[in-house]
Amino acid sequence: MTSTDRAPEPVTDRTPEPVTASTPERLVERAPARDDDRDNDRDDDRDDIHDDDRIGRARVTDSPELLAYYEELAERQAGALWTVANEIEPWYPQPRSVPVLWRYADLRPLVRKALPLVKADDAGRRVVMLVNPGRRELSAAVGLLYTGLQIMGPGEAMTAHRHQASALRFVHEGTGAWTVVDGQKLKVGPRDFAITPNNTWHEHGNEADDAPVIWQDGLDIPLVNTLDANFYEVHPELYQRPGPVVNSSLLSHGGNLLPYGVEKWTRPYSPLLGWPWEPSYEALCRLARATEGSPYDGVIMEYTNPVTGGPVMPTMSAHLQLLRPGQATRAHRHTGSVVYTAAKGRGVSVIAGRRFEWQQGDVFVVPSWAWHEHANLDQGEDACLFSFNDFPVMHSLGLHREEAHPDGQQPTTTA
Numbered sequence: 214m215t216s217t218d219r220a221p222e223p224v225t226d227r228t229p230e231p232v233t234a235s236t237p238e239r240l241v242e243r244a245p246a247r248d249d250d251r252d253n254d255r256d257d258d259r260d261d262i263h264d265d266d267r268i269g270r271a272r273v274t275d276s277p278e279l280l281a282y283y284e285e286l287a288e289r290q291a292g293a294l295w296t297v298a299n300e301i302e303p304w305y306p307q308p309r310s311v312p313v314l315w316r317y318a319d320l321r322p323l324v325r326k327a328l329p330l331v332k333a334d335d336a337g338r339r340v341v342m343l344v345n346p347g348r349r350e351l352s353a354a355v356g357l358l359y360t361g362l363q364i365m366g367p368g369e370a371m372t373a374h375r376h377q378a379s380a381l382r383f384v385h386e387g388t389g390a391w392t393v394v395d396g397q398k399l400k401v402g403p404r405d406f407a408i409t410p411n412n413t414w415h416e417h418g419n420e421a422d423d424a425p426v427i428w429q430d431g432l433d434i435p436l437v438n439t440l441d442a443n444f445y446e447v448h449p450e451l452y453q454r455p456g457p458v459v460n461s462s463l464l465s466h467g468g469n470l471l472p473y474g475v476e477k478w479t480r481p482y483s484p485l486l487g488w489p490w491e492p493s494y495e496a497l498c499r500l501a502r503a504t505e506g507s508p509y510d511g512v513i514m515e516y517t518n519p520v521t522g523g524p525v526m527p528t529m530s531a532h533l534q535l536l537r538p539g540q541a542t543r544a545h546r547h548t549g550s551v552v553y554t555a556a557k558g559r560g561v562s563v564i565a566g567r568r569f570e571w572q573q574g575d576v577f578v579v580p581s582w583a584w585h586e587h588a589n590l591d592q593g594e595d596a597c598l599f600s601f602n603d604f605p606v607m608h609s610l611g612l613h614r615e616e617a618h619p620d621g622q623q624p625t626t627t628a
Contacts, residue, residue: 263304270298271294271295310356310550311580312564312567312578312579312580313578314569314575314576315343315577317573317574328364334372337371338417339364340361340362340363343361343362345578351435351439355550355578355580356435357436357439357603358550358601358602359431359433360431360432362385362427363417363428363430364426366425367389368419368420369419370419371418372447372448374446376411376443376445376446377443377445379433379528379529380431381407381409381529381531381601382409382429383405383429383554383556383599384402384405387427389421390417390426390428391419392417392418393416393453393455394415395453396414396454397456397461399462402489403490405490406490408483408486408526410526416453429554429576431529431552436603460487466483471520477520481527482525482527483518485518485519493516494533494597497535500514508543509544511534514534516530523605530601530602531599531600531602532600535597536558536597538593539591541586541589541622543586543618543622544584544585544586544622544623545586545617546582546615547614547615549604549607550579550603551579552576552578552600552601552602553571553577553578553579554600555574555596555597557595557596557597558597559589559596560587562585562588563584563586563625564585565580565584566624584623586618
């Protein structure tokens with residue numbers, strides 16, 4: 214992250230919460246998508262340098278002759294670049310996504326309600342997706358990322374399939390969850406993180422007999438569909454035949470050492486498929502004893518491919534961060550979209566100048582290039598945020614950019 218400075222001061226309740234929508238979107242708190250609000254969010258970017266009337270920008274004035282010319286071009290499926298140049302090449306990112314927070318306590322009963330209403334074999338996957346008001350056409354939660362809450366009843370097993378999109382899981386509740394990825398069976402519990410790399414056969418289920426499992430899916434479906442590169446297949450036998458060893462990827466690659474004397478792993482994703490909560494949280498606590506962490510993210514660690522040290526998958530990476538009791542981070546922004554899930558404790562995040570309070574299970578999103586900062590509202594216990602993002606895409610394409618807020622923290626406004 215960006216260079217450090219003095220430790221930020223603890224947060225105080227300096228502005229009211231955003232208004233909760235009373236429409237069918239009442240389950241979420243979101244920043245309005247009005248153009249004037251977006252302009253207010255970006256006042257710090259409005260200066261003479263970003264004047265569309267300056268030389269070097271498209272500033273052609275329409276005339277009857279030009280309008281007739283445009284019609285001639287349109288008849289031939291063509292157009293004049295200068296009519297759209299300023300829109301398609303903005304001075305800085307103009308995301309359609311808006312900040313949104315989905316409260317788990319509100320969504321949970323609706324997710325459970327789907328269990329008797331929809332059969333697993335009919336739905337393929339019984340999921341309540343979380344949709345950003347600015348990205349409904351893509352079924353995206355933010356930017357080109359998808360997320361949703363999937364429920365599996367006691368003893369239930371979904372059929373196997375594969376797709377070009379990459380997927381990940383973060384378990385909210387239930388103790389019987391399992392997944393089989395290319396024949397490897399992996400058991401996961403609350404707050405465990407697991408991946409399903411693209412084009413791998415996978416299926417899921419719940420071997421408990423007393424309670425359902427709810428986990429959060431994260432996929433790059435909107436990205437893959439935007440690139441017109443998606444494929445989907447149902448397993449020819451409907452179910453895989455799992456190998457004899459459960460959690461084999463954890464046993465092989467879950468320590469600080471790599472297997473030696475075996476065929477080297479060369480696939481573009483992590484051979485480790487799951488990261489249990491307990492050792493992940495303990496790793497954060499150990500790091501917190503060794504360092505102050507980032508002034509913008511607290512004590513933060515990345516789930517990594519143990520072979521390369523890089524992200525777990527080529528298009529999505531994931532992080533786990535800890536905020537000390539009462540800690541408030543400084544504001545920063547970056548290209549790339551992020552989906553956050555409150556894994557532990559309670560806190561508040563200020564996104565594009567608007568305040569969103571969260572507690573364990575809540576999900577919220579930060580659009581690309583939106584100022585954001587986090588704070589732990591508990592003075593006695595730490596708080597943890599799980600997140601996934603599209604940073605690997607930004608880095609691979611040379612599009613990553615990040616900067617710190619010049620004033621340290623944002624002024625907040627009522628949503």
